[in-house]
Amino acid sequence: MVKTFEEANRYVMSFIPKADEVKFAGQFGLDRQKYLLHLLDDPQDKFPCVHITGTSGKSSTSYLISSILKEAGY
Numbered sequence: 299m300v301k302t303f304e305e306a307n308r309y310v311m312s313f314i315p316k317a318d319e320v321k322f323a324g325q326f327g328l329d330r331q332k333y334l335l336h337l338l339d340d341p342q343d344k345f346p347c348v349h350i351t352g353t354s355g356k357s358s359t360s361y362l363i364s365s366i367l368k369e370a371g372y
Contacts, residue, residue, distance in 0.1 A: 300306045335342060348363050350356050 300309060350359050350363070
C-alpha cells in the first residue's frame with residue numbers, strides 16, 4: 299500500500315515510458331503516423347474520401363467536389 303506522496307508519485311511515474319524505450323523518441327515527421335496506420339491495417343486505404351482542410355474555401359471546395367462526384371455518378 300502506498301503511504302507517502304513520493305511512493306505514489308514513483309508508482310504513477312513508473313507507467314510513463316523512458317525516452318530510450320519509445321520507438322520514435324525525439325523524431326519528427328510522418329513516420330509515427332504511418333507506423334500507427336500500418337498497425338491498424340491501413341484503414342485509410344479501405345475507403346475513398348476527399349480530405350478538405352485549410353483556413354478558407356472549404357465550403358466552396360466541398361460544393362464543387364460534390365457536384366463533380368454527382369455528375370460522375372457517385
